[in-house]
Amino acid sequence: MNAKQTEPGRSPAPTTADEAGAPDEAPAMGIERIQAASVRTTGQAARTIRRLFDVARPGAVFSAPVKAGDRTLITASEVSVAMGIGMGMGAGGEAPSETGAGGGGGGGGLSMGRPVAVIAVGPDGLEVQPIVDPTKIALAFFTAAAAMFLAWQRSRAASRR
């Protein structure tokens, strides 16, 4: 059975970059195409990284004021964003007629946001109300205590040997 069956009247879509190119294209053209794509991708990556540093603005931490009855509320949150991008390309071949080129890239990121406090401005002045999550603190306390106890026991055992 033909795996590349297509609908009538439609040409099969190219599946890889090699299939998309002309069949008799010189290998050097492939390298040039990869270099051009690499330049485009590098530009996009640089723009994305620049946008990462927008998080450093105070506007990313404090919300716009919201009216609630006779009070105006502003939320303050902690924001943390990390990102990394990597790229690589290469070309080579064994015989003079056999050349090849390839490139690849990848990236990853992490973002975290947590409400810290609510700033309330009312007729009686300004008030800062911290937002505390007791469940989170209790869970973190017991996890940290268990980790510290285990580490302390192992270091004691190591110093006794």
Next chain:
Amino acid sequence: MTRPIVIETRRGETVEVGPLRVTPETRVLLLRLPWGGWVWNRPSAVIVTGEGPERRIPIPDPWHGFRTLVGVLLALLAARWIVAFARQAIVIERDSSGG
């Protein structure tokens, strides 16, 4: 020239709420790497003007304090662990060399 590591206090745009003028203040830690980076931004205080002298009202963050305390304790434990293992390695080496 942009610095690779930035730790600073930044002030945002002042917001007028009734008679008060509120200016947010944040602490920023910024790490620039060739192909990435890390930004940590947390609120530290609000500066209030309008009624009387300028006041700086800090934003309390119990979670931040707890996290810092746990971090310091874990770092001390890790240091103790490394020292204990290093001592053990020295003793084993001394014994195996017949000292």
